[in-house]
Amino acid sequence: MLIAGGGVAGTATAMAVRRAGHDPVVFEAxxxxxxxxxxxxxxxxxxMAALREIGASAPVAHASSAATGxxxxxxxxxxVTRRSYPDGSGPRTITRAAxxxxxxxxxxxxxxxxxxxxxxxxxxxxxxxxxARFADGTSATGDVLVGADGLRSxxxxxxxxxAPEPRxxxxxxxYGYARGVPAAPGIYRMVxxxxxxxxxxxxxxxxxxxxxRVPDTERSREEIAGTTxxxxxELARRAVSGxxxxxxxxxxxxxxxxxxxxxHAYDLPSVPKWSTPGMVLVGDAVHAFSPAAAAGASMAIExxxxxxxxxxxQPDAPxxxxxxxxxxxxxxxxxxxxxxxxxxxxxxxxxxxTRPA
Numbered sequence: 001m002l003i004a005g006g007g008v009a010g011t012a013t014a015m016a017v018r019r020a021g022h023d024p025v026v027f028e029a030x031x032x033x034x035x036x037x038x039x040x041x042x043x044x045x046x047x048m049a050a051l052r053e054i055g056a057s058a059p060v061a062h063a064s065s066a067a068t069g070x071x072x073x074x075x076x077x078x079x080v081t082r083r084s085y086p087d088g089s090g091p092r093t094i095t096r097a098a099x100x101x102x103x104x105x106x107x108x109x110x111x112x113x114x115x116x117x118x119x120x121x122x123x124x125x126x127x128x129x130x131x132a133r134f135a136d137g138t139s140a141t142g143d144v145l146v147g148a149d150g151l152r153s154x155x156x157x158x159x160x161x162x163a164p165e166p167r168x169x170x171x172x173x174x175y176g177y178a179r180g181v182p183a184a185p186g187i188y189r190m191v192x193x194x195x196x197x198x199x200x201x202x203x204x205x206x207x208x209x210x211x212x213r214v215p216d217t218e219r220s221r222e223e224i225a226g227t228t229x230x231x232x233x234e235l236a237r238r239a240v241s242g243x244x245x246x247x248x249x250x251x252x253x254x255x256x257x258x259x260x261x262x263x264h265a266y267d268l269p270s271v272p273k274w275s276t277p278g279m280v281l282v283g284d285a286v287h288a289f290s291p292a293a294a295a296g297a298s299m300a301i302e303x304x305x306x307x308x309x310x311x312x313x314q315p316d317a318p319x320x321x322x323x324x325x326x327x328x329x330x331x332x333x334x335x336x337x338x339x340x341x342x343x344x345x346x347x348x349x350x351x352x353x354t355r356p357a
Contacts (some may be wrong), residue, residue: 002027002132002142003122004155009283010148011103011301014112015054015148016308025140026107027118027132029149039175039261040209041099042091042188047298050305059102064094065203067188075194075243091188093201099297117235120154125278144317145279146307148300151266153285160273166266169290169340170347172216174236176260178208178252193243195346196236200252210252212236212292213343215350216264224263232262265290267336273328274323282307287332290339299335303328 001017002128003010006028014024043051043064050055067090072081108114119135123145130145147155182202191198200210214235233253240249253260268288274281283300314320320330 001025001144001146002130002140003146005133005150005153005283005285006030006104006107006114006116007100007148007150007283007300009150009285009304010104010146010299011100011107011114012050012054012056012304013146013148013282013307014107014114015056015103015110016304017311018110018112019054020308020312023312024112024146025142026112026114027120027134027140028104028114028116028314029119031117031325039173039263040093040095040211041297042093043099044091044295044298045089047301048089048092050298050301053305054308056103056106059106060094060099061092063098063102064092065201066090066092067201067222068186070188070190072192072220074192077191077243079247085236093188093203094286110124121147123155123158123279125276130278139332143278147279147281147285148283149285151268151284151288152252153281155279156271156281156285159276159279159281160271163271163273164268166268166288168218169265169267169343170218170350171260171265171343172213172214172235173265173291174212174214174232174260174262175258176210176233176236176253178210178255179206179257181208181252181255182206189259191240191243191249193240195349196239196243197343198240198249200249208252208255210249210256211291212240212249212253213265213346215343215347218264225327229258229260233260235262236260251325267340269336269340270333274325275318277318280307280317280321280324287336289336290343295335295339299332326345 001022001024004024005078014026018025068086071079073079090274121135122133124131129143131141133139147153151166185202188201197213202208237250267290271286282303289296310320310323
């Protein structure tokens with residue numbers, strides 16, 4: 001089995017299908033890592049449960065920190081919802097780089113090959129199976145090809161040349177790390193501000209990880225790449241100005257150094273074709289969410305476990321792919337829609353001329 005993509009979806013799929021009796025090989029486009037620089041994510045209970053199902057939760061738990069509670073506050077800082085997680089089932093915070101590293105190391109530890117520098121450029125289906133071609137001139141053949149190759153998936157285009165492109169959500173997400181401001185030790189604190197959504201948590205090392213989802217005008221990839229940490233920090237600070245109380249989101253952002261990062265948020269509302277008889281999509285390649293869902297990594301891992309379960313239960317790959325899609329499509333499309341709606345009001349206000357002061 002060929003797996004295009006060595007990120008969360010690809011490595012989780014490799015481990016899941018190995019336990020289902022297949023021999024996967026992972027092909028990663030990046031020469032090392034493949035993680036988004038600086039960004040962090042949250043793994044929810046469902047994602048950790050899926051990792052436990054494939055025996056990979058322990059190293060991820062070791063590399064992450066769990067929240068013992070969650071607070072949701074309005075623009076003025078008053079808490080409107082509070083929840084506790086005394087059993088360790090709370091959201092776990094981990095950088096993308098750390099999660100990629102841990103899952104790739106665990107994949108390799110199980111003897112599953114992970115080949116780096118293998119950017120997929122094409123694939124053909126024949127009597128021998130699916131032959132994948134890579135930018136370095138090499139190729140590989142397997143019984144099926146799994147597209148775990150992210151938001152701008154080449155495999156999605158191979159399955160359907162008319163496949164939809166990612167849709168800009170109208171939101172930029174800014175991530176940062178502040179020191180010396182124990183804003184929410186052990187607690188995930190969320191602020192629904194006037195113009196932006198803000199969240200933060202302070203880990204055992206005393207570092208406060210924060211994010212801001214900010215309405216923004218779409219810019220080119222070159223412009224995004226050229227945006228400095230100072231510019232991202234100022235965008236986030238202006239968007240949350242006036243929100244919160246005492247130690248406000250703006251104060252936490254101001255306490256951050258140069259380790260501030262940002263990017264546009266895109267989603268995929270609906271992908272008409274999830275598979276062919278020899279190819280199938282998992283993770284962001286088939287259902288990318290606005291970060292408002294806090295679900296991308298968890299859902300990718302759940303995809304992997306579901307696909308492996310279907311491959312084990314069904315008589316052939318096409319039947320397995322159909323069963324996998326039948327189980328996952330509807331809930332994933334509902335989650336994509338709910339995540340987009342979460343920030344729709346802020347985006348509309350921004351587009352109509354309302355701007356942060």
